Amino acid sequence: MTVDQLLRQGAVTEIVGPLCSGRTSLLAACLREVARAGGTAALIDADDAFDPASAARAGVDLRRVLWVRCGGRRDAALRAADLLVRCPGFALVAFDVGESPPRISLAQAFRLRLAVRRGGAALLVVARRRVLGAGAALVVETHRRGLAWVGSRPTPTRLAGAETAVSVLRRQGAEARGGGVMTWSA
Amino acid sequence: MSRFACVRVPHFIAVAVERSEPALSERPLAIVAGAPPATRVVEANWAARERGVLPGLTDAEARARCLGLVRRPLCDEVTASARHALLEACLGVSPRVEDAGAGLVHVDIAGLGRLIGPDAAVGERLLRAARAVGLEARVGIAVSRAAARVAARIGARVNVVPPGGERAVLGPAALAELELPEELAQTFARWGLTTLGELAALPRAGVAARLGAPGLAAHDLACGQDREPFRAWAPPPFWEEAQGLEWEIDSLGALEAVLGGVLTRLAARLEAARLWADALDVRLELASGGHHTRAVVLAAPMGEVRPMLTLLVLDLEAHPPPAPVVGVSVSARVVPRRAVAAGLWERSVPTVRDLAAVLGRLAALVGRARVGAAVLDDSHRPDAHTLAPFDPTAAGEHESPGTGVRGVPSEVGFSERGVPRTPVPGTLVLRRLRPPREVEVETDAAGRPAMVRGATSAEARVVTCAGPWRSSGEWWDTRAWARDEWDVALSDGALCRLALDDRTGRWALDGVYD
Numbered sequence: 246m247t248v249d250q251l252l253r254q255g256a257v258t259e260i261v262g263p264l265c266s267g268r269t270s271l272l273a274a275c276l277r278e279v280a281r282a283g284g285t286a287a288l289i290d291a292d293d294a295f296d297p298a299s300a301a302r303a304g305v306d307l308r309r310v311l312w313v314r315c316g317g318r319r320d321a322a323l324r325a326a327d328l329l330v331r332c333p334g335f336a337l338v339a340f341d342v343g344e345s346p347p348r349i350s351l352a353q354a355f356r357l358r359l360a361v362r363r364g365g366a367a368l369l370v371v372a373r374r375r376v377l378g379a380g381a382a383l384v385v386e387t388h389r390r391g392l393a394w395v396g397s398r399p400t401p402t403r404l405a406g407a408e409t410a411v412s413v414l415r416r417q418g419a420e421a422r423g424g425g426v427m428t429w430s431a
Numbered sequence: 432m433s434r435f436a437c438v439r440v441p442h443f444i445a446v447a448v449e450r451s452e453p454a455l456s457e458r459p460l461a462i463v464a465g466a467p468p469a470t471r472v473v474e475a476n477w478a479a480r481e482r483g484v485l486p487g488l489t490d491a492e493a494r495a496r497c498l499g500l501v502r503r504p505l506c507d508e509v510t511a512s513a514r515h516a517l518l519e520a521c522l523g524v525s526p527r528v529e530d531a532g533a534g535l536v537h538v539d540i541a542g543l544g545r546l547i548g549p550d551a552a553v554g555e556r557l558l559r560a561a562r563a564v565g566l567e568a569r570v571g572i573a574v575s576r577a578a579a580r581v582a583a584r585i586g587a588r589v590n591v592v593p594p595g596g597e598r599a600v601l602g603p604a605a606l607a608e609l610e611l612p613e614e615l616a617q618t619f620a621r622w623g624l625t626t627l628g629e630l631a632a633l634p635r636a637g638v639a640a641r642l643g644a645p646g647l648a649a650h651d652l653a654c655g656q657d658r659e660p661f662r663a664w665a666p667p668p669f670w671e672e673a674q675g676l677e678w679e680i681d682s683l684g685a686l687e688a689v690l691g692g693v694l695t696r697l698a699a700r701l702e703a704a705r706l707w708a709d710a711l712d713v714r715l716e717l718a719s720g721g722h723h724t725r726a727v728v729l730a731a732p733m734g735e736v737r738p739m740l741t742l743l744v745l746d747l748e749a750h751p752p753p754a755p756v757v758g759v760s761v762s763a764r765v766v767p768r769r770a771v772a773a774g775l776w777e778r779s780v781p782t783v784r785d786l787a788a789v790l791g792r793l794a795a796l797v798g799r800a801r802v803g804a805a806v807l808d809d810s811h812r813p814d815a816h817t818l819a820p821f822d823p824t825a826a827g828e829h830e831s832p833g834t835g836v837r838g839v840p841s842e843v844g845f846s847e848r849g850v851p852r853t854p855v856p857g858t859l860v861l862r863r864l865r866p867p868r869e870v871e872v873e874t875d876a877a878g879r880p881a882m883v884r885g886a887t888s889a890e891a892r893v894v895t896c897a898g899p900w901r902s903s904g905e906w907w908d909t910r911a912w913a914r915d916e917w918d919v920a921l922s923d924g925a926l927c928r929l930a931l932d933d934r935t936g937r938w939a940l941d942g943v944y945d
Contacts, residue, residue, distance in 0.1 A: 263924070264862075264887065264925060264943055264945060265924060265925050265926045265943055265944060265945050266945065267859075267945065268945060269860045269862050269945035270857055270858065270859050270860045270945065271857075272860075273857060273858070273860045274857040277857065284780075285780045285781060285823040293863075293865045294862040294863055294864070294865075294942070295805075295862075295863070296814070296860065296861040296862065296863045296942060297805035297806075297807055297816045298807060298814070298815075298816065298861075299858065299859075299860045299861045300805075300860060301807055302858050303857050303858035303860055304857070304858070307804055307805045307806065307807070308804050308822075308823070309804075309823050310804060310805070311790075311802070311803070311804060311821045311823075312802070312803065312804065312805050312818065313793055313797060313801065313802050314797065314801040314802075314818075315797055315801070316797065316801065318797070321796050321797050324796055325793055325796055325797065328789055328792050328793060328796075329789060329793075331789075332781055332785050332786070332788075332789040333781065333782075333785060334780050334781030334782060334785060334786070335781060389924070389926075392895070392920055392926065394895055394897060395897075396897070400877075400879070401895060401896075401897045402897055403897050403918075404859075404897050404918040404926075404944075406859060407859055407926070407944065427857075429857055429858060429859040429860075430857075430858055430859065431858070431859045431918070431944070
């Protein structure tokens with residue numbers, strides 16, 4: 246799966262999955278690719294969970310990423326997302342809603358989708374479960390397939406990486422199928 | 432050959448008030464000073480003068496002569512702001528200007544002909560510059576400042592005196608144009624002098640013997656000779672605009688309207704000087720006698736009124752003044768304007784105006800310290816980073832994947848919609864817990880974690896772990912740390928980073944790999 250399959254300007258994409266399934270790594274990969282292409286990205290971090298050091302190690306140009314730390318305030322995070330998708334010029338607005346996603350009504354979800362369409366940015370929502378419902382044009386789910394350790398068992402010396410399986414749950418206007426496997430190095 | 436222009440704003444004090452309250456420009460206006468009943472008119476605009484209101488009249492006389500007369504008290508801040516605005520406007524045309532008094536600026540225009548054109552074009556440029564900051568001026572141009580000053584009082588709005596033609600052009604001008612002291616003017620009247628030419632024809636030594644220094648100064652002015660050196664004016668370090676109020680403002684909406692006017696004038700001055708504001712200092716004079724001051728650091732240097740006003744209002748919403756406001760002043764800390772031209776193939780970034788507004792709103796929403804671009808500190812301390820102001824234009828050149836020539840997209844590198852088309856392989860990223868969550872860890876005989884309680888579930892067995900990764904630092908400081916880090920796969924499926932604090936012996940969950 247490629248970033249341009251995940252992100253579309255003026256559309257909403259959701260990455261859902263359990264903790265440790267690789268969704269944050271997928272988010273970092275999207276930030277990296279957008280920043281590498283010279284675009285500007287914003288990250289709304291509802292839980293203050295973003296780790297700049299590992300993101301920089303993943304190749305994210307932190308100077309091109311506006312980091313909004315919401316300190317666990319879900320309402321503030323949602324309002325921040327609404328502000329940012331209305332600001333023209335951002336290529337990607339990533340919204341990490343954290344482990345306790347806020348309840349968003351269908352009307353709110355469609356208003357957000359309309360704002361994204363008008364603003365032209367790609368909105369990427371990362372959550373444990375789906376929060377925008379039919380407001381998302383693409384929903385992918387992540388599952389961890391395995392871990393790789395370096396060193397002899399049972400006492401490995403280093404975590405080498407992980408594998409994530411990505412499956413499409415919803416694709417607006419098309420059949421929900423496709424996906425792939427992604428490999429992350431530690 | 433030296434050439435000087437004199438920019439003069441007639442009835443300057445009244446014009447300065449009109450500049451701060453543009454609605455008054457069409458109405459008869461008198462500036463008054465002094466406590467009643469000794470209040471007197473000190474200045475009047477054209478409309479008031481046409482109705483017979485002149486400086487020196489008492490307030491009652493002025494009102495009797497003009498029924499619809501608008502009166503405003505003399506406000507030194509407003510006059511000073513307009514005076515600075517005029518100087519800065521002229522400074523945008525020539526690098527050498529002299530402050531010759533309120534509403535009077537001498538401009539050295541020697542050499543500007545090659546840049547702007549003939550003297551008349553320079554004069555028009557000065558007129559436009561003054562008009563841009565809200566001041567209607569007259570311009571006189573001559574070989575000396577004295578001659579230019581007289582020329583600015585007579586003739587057309589741009590009065591150019593050709594070199595050598597001073598006596599012919601200025602000679603017929605009335606002596607009253609010099610605005611001489613009353614006693615000196617009466618003496619010249621007794622001598623029968625009515626024009627500048629007649630005064631200039633008098634022998635200099637004779638004038639000096641009879642009238643002393645004041646007479647010599649008037650004679651030099653009539654002859655168009657400068658006796659004093661040119662004192663170049665430098666812009667002050669602070670750019671300030673002020674607005675005095677006759678009424679008290681106790682709502683933010685009304686204050687926003689006043690701030691909008693003040694910022695408009697300040698932005699016009701910055702525009703004339705090719706500067707941007709980097710920070711704004713707001714000083715509100717309160718009805719209680721105190722002051723309410725706020726320093727608003729702008730997200731990015733700018734010169735546009737609307738985002739600056741939005742940021743000021745947001746800041747005042749968060750920190751409202753404790754009492755009604757009776758005076759407003761805004762000063763700007765300035766930086767040179769930077770010309771930015773995006774490359775043909777560069778991706779769009781938010782405009783300064785949009786970005787500043789959205790950053791201001793985000794700062795009001797979550798706090799200024801929680802919005803910005805992350806910068807990694809030069810330290811091995813865990814989670815060592817700071818937040819810097821977000822400025823995507825300063826990020827510099829970007830590398831375009833799959834491009835042969837820098838900045839030119841290839842078919843492989845970009846999709847039609849502008850999003851990169853590259854495979855996704857990447858690095859496993861940590862989700863941090865801030866602050867780290869304290870957990871209970873049972874270790875085996877080798878000291879390796881075997882059981883974890885309170886991490887991602889109540890209790891989980893360690894399936895695999897790697898470590899320890901030891902680090903320590905800043906032992907010379909109170910922020911010293913020493914820790915062992917473990918990458919741990921738990922039986923509940925979580926992949927965590929645990930840390931053992933070697934100083935306290937406590938375990939903590941740093942984050943989870945996700």
